[in-house]
Amino acid sequence: MDKLREMEIFVAIVDRGSFTAASEKLGMSAGGVSRAVNSLESRLGTQLLARTTRTVRPTDAGMAYLEACRKVLDTITDAEASIAADPLNPVGTLTVSAPVLFGQRYVAPLVNAFALRYPDVTINAMYADRATRLLEDGVDVALRIGHLGDSSTYAIPLGFVRRGTYAAPSCLAERGEPVHPRDLIHHHCVSFTGVSQPLEWVFNENGSRLPVRVRPRMVVDLAPAAILAAVEGVGITQLLSYQAAPALADGTLQPVLTSFEPESVPVSLLHVERRSTSGKIRAFVEYVTETLRKNPHLQAADATATRTSR
Structure with missing residues (x-):
């Protein structure tokens, strides 16, 4: 077997x-x-x-040899890509990831148009409403909402989304509207783990971070489930602004505690640094970046847009 293999x-x-x-990735037997x-x-x-019987590290x-291998293999990949790639007609398989609701509403139409x-x-x-790991999950491009900590990626800033607290009119009619985040202890809450910790929600008071303990009546891990529960009066929930937008428009949800709105959350487009010269990735990034930056749901409405959180 040759050294490169x-x-x-x-x-x-x-x-x-x-x-x-x-072996599954390479199409080989485990013995091979x-x-x-x-x-x-x-x-x-x-x-x-x-x-060990459970892990390989x-x-x-x-680790030293791994870094050397990556450099050698990446050099070969980049050289082949620069020769073979047609910038006007990229080829290959492109793996893209995005959060569920944002992906369905804003990324999927761009993916469809790119495919055509x-x-x-x-x-x-x-x-998926989880942070995909680009290298480990084999993802080429990921839309990420939140803090970035992966040094192996290039990040292209797209904008910000706000984090807000929302309730159905029926819920507020029954228990009244909270005037301070600590009033949530007297309300039913729906914790969406994609935005808040199950037992602690974060707010902003006079420029300082204000964590508040809540007693959730329900904990969900998908935005549509949190939206539906809030709309049907199960409890107050925290959502990202684009997630709540349709329900706000039709009046089934309304914002509460707006003067305590926590910091805005950055939205970025990530791709793996060592694949930066890939024609398919470059074409997709260029294709979607301008459109997403113009998306009104990525424009923070206040000064918190200059800060990041989560």
């Missing part, structure tokens, strides 16, 4: 976290993957992977 196998094991997952690693370690004269020598414009690109669209 052994490097590819080694990197796949680390990225995927197991021999089995690496194991033999390649044994051959590589024998040739180098050192152990690259520490194995690189040793110190493995570039028929040689196959698109895998993933919509």
